[in-house]
Amino acid sequence: xxxxxxxxxxxxxxxxxxxxxxxxxxxxxxxxxxxxxxxxxxxxxxxxxxxxxxxxxxxxxxxxxxxxxxxxxxxxxxxxxxxxxxxxxxxxxxxxxxxxxxxxxxxxxxxxxxxxxxxxxxxxxxxxxxxxxxxxxxxxxxxxxxxxxxxxxxxxxxxxxxxxxxxxxxxxxxxxxxxxxxxxxxxxxxxxxxxxxxxxxxxxxxxxxxxxxxxxxxxxxxxxxxxxxxxxxxxxxxxxxxxxxxxxxxxx
Amino acid sequence: xxxxxxxxxxxxxxxxxxxxxxxxxxxxxxxxxxxxxxxxxxxxxxxxxxxxxxxxxxxxxxxxxxxxxxxxxxxxxxxxxxxxxxxxxxxxxxxxxxxxxxxxxxxxxxxxxxxxxxxxxxxxxxxxxxxxxxxxxxxxxxxxxxxxxxxxxxxxxxxxxxxxxxxxxxxxxxxxxxxxxxxxxxxxxxxxxxxxxxxxxxxxxxxxxxxxxxxxxxxxxxxxxxxxxxxxxxxxxxxxxxxxxxxxxxxx
Numbered sequence: 001x002x003x004x005x006x007x008x009x010x011x012x013x014x015x016x017x018x019x020x021x022x023x024x025x026x027x028x029x030x031x032x033x034x035x036x037x038x039x040x041x042x043x044x045x046x047x048x049x050x051x052x053x054x055x056x057x058x059x060x061x062x063x064x065x066x067x068x069x070x071x072x073x074x075x076x077x078x079x080x081x082x083x084x085x086x087x088x089x090x091x092x093x094x095x096x097x098x099x100x101x102x103x104x105x106x107x108x109x110x111x112x113x114x115x116x117x118x119x120x121x122x123x124x125x126x127x128x129x130x131x132x133x134x135x136x137x138x139x140x141x142x143x144x145x146x147x148x149x150x151x152x153x154x155x156x157x158x159x160x161x162x163x164x165x166x167x168x169x170x171x172x173x174x175x176x177x178x179x180x181x182x183x184x185x186x187x188x189x190x191x192x193x194x195x196x197x198x199x200x201x202x203x204x205x206x207x208x209x210x211x212x213x214x215x216x217x218x219x220x221x222x223x224x225x226x227x228x229x230x231x232x233x234x235x236x237x238x239x240x241x242x243x244x245x246x247x248x249x250x251x252x
Numbered sequence: 253x254x255x256x257x258x259x260x261x262x263x264x265x266x267x268x269x270x271x272x273x274x275x276x277x278x279x280x281x282x283x284x285x286x287x288x289x290x291x292x293x294x295x296x297x298x299x300x301x302x303x304x305x306x307x308x309x310x311x312x313x314x315x316x317x318x319x320x321x322x323x324x325x326x327x328x329x330x331x332x333x334x335x336x337x338x339x340x341x342x343x344x345x346x347x348x349x350x351x352x353x354x355x356x357x358x359x360x361x362x363x364x365x366x367x368x369x370x371x372x373x374x375x376x377x378x379x380x381x382x383x384x385x386x387x388x389x390x391x392x393x394x395x396x397x398x399x400x401x402x403x404x405x406x407x408x409x410x411x412x413x414x415x416x417x418x419x420x421x422x423x424x425x426x427x428x429x430x431x432x433x434x435x436x437x438x439x440x441x442x443x444x445x446x447x448x449x450x451x452x453x454x455x456x457x458x459x460x461x462x463x464x465x466x467x468x469x470x471x472x473x474x475x476x477x478x479x480x481x482x483x484x485x486x487x488x489x490x491x492x493x494x495x496x497x498x499x500x501x502x503x504x
Binding site for chain 1: 273274276277280412413414415416417418421439440441443444447448450451462463
């Protein structure tokens with residue numbers, strides 16, 4: 001695929017803000033040229049933002065329940081989060097609901113979080129200059145920070161099983177809205193994401209109700225989680241990947 | 253990737269209309285379950301629609317100039333279309349401009365057309381139930397025909413070097429607009445494409461001017477081609493793939 005790889009050509013003196021609509025498209029980008037923002041709105045990156053905001057020392061994302069369980073065998077005092085089909089897996093501390101990531105539960109703790117799509121996107125982005133985590137919860141704090149960095153930005157939508165989904169794209173558009181007058185060169189996907197956000201922004205929850213994924217999540221009985229994940233600017237912490245752990249970015 | 257392949261689950265008694273935003277995402281779909289529409293608005297599928305409308309006996313899409321040239325060596329009376337950087341390659345009959353596909357030039361002829369993105373999308377779709385060609389030129393004729401078929405529809409955007417582009421997605425949205433009240437189940441990409449088309453439909457050319465690809469094409473001096481390719485319903489022929497050749501679909 002290398003001959004087809006898109007070589008980023010930011011405007012002279014400027015930066016590019018690009019959107020990767022699914023992890024399957026990541027090989028098209030020179031990831032090492034970017035700060036990557038990983039986006040998995042329902043619910044991994046929302047829960048991560050909320051947990052880091054509430055004082056979790058670190059969150060370790062893994063893709064398999066078995067990997068998560070392996071941390072217990074290491075004898076570490078970690079909280080383990082894993083669910084299947086909407087229920088907490090037996091023997092684990094909690095599931096993926098953001099309501100599990102309150103101050104009372106997570107302050108000072110390290111959490112191992114099972115998330116398929118989010119972990120996949122993180123893993124494929126590992127050569128980036130920096131990997132941070134985005135969700136509607138930390139939208140403005142994240143966008144403001146991106147504006148202060150003199151770097152190209154790649155918004156990576158975790159999607160669903162490598163395919164496009166609307167909620168992650170809508171959030172990418174929300175970030176682009178906050179970057180667009182700051183001299184970033186936008187690619188077609190960034191333009192599209194922003195236009196979709198403009199269509200949906202006045203009622204994000206209503207807009208997303210028509211999607212297939214929304215239907216799927218509704219069947220899991222997590223409407224309250226969805227509403228929670230669509231709250232804008234509830235938090236200011238920016239989770240950043242250090243080694244295998246997501247920790248709070250020190251913003252100066 | 254097979255365990256992640258999306259299994260189409262059309263509603264009982266209904267059909268799915270899905271959008272594949274770039275050929276890189278085609279492995280996610282069970283292509284054999286669909287009628288595939290290949291979309292490469294600037295300019296391959298627009299020129300193909302216009303050429304078939306104007307009586308070309310067949311159009312053979314190839315990806316390399318060398319493959320195109322090889323047809324001459326076969327001693328066949330084919331017209332050869334190839335261009336690089338916006339100019340007709342020496343020794344070829346014409347380039348990719350739709351203005352080359354007039355009745356006077358193509359009626360009764362077979363044309364070998366060099367097109368990178370379009371051929372790539374066609375090749376990856378070859379296990380489909382049927383492969384047809386779409387462009388703004390044949391929008392309504394194509395949509396009406398899709399509505400009469402009792403099949404799932406997959407709109408495959410050829411994109412640009414495997415990445416997303418706005419013009420192909422916008423056209424996919426234009427088709428979805430004509431299918432949406434016909435009982436098709438739409439996926440997230442179809443919903444997004446339709447919403448983007450709603451944003452841009454009143455001035456498609458103006459809307460697309462902001463895109464990177466539009467900039468690139470403008471530099472090639474083909475603004476007139478672009479305007480031509482964005483005309484809606486200039487033609488009614490539906491090109492269909494038979495073997496290696498695109499020919500006029502017999503609609504009953």
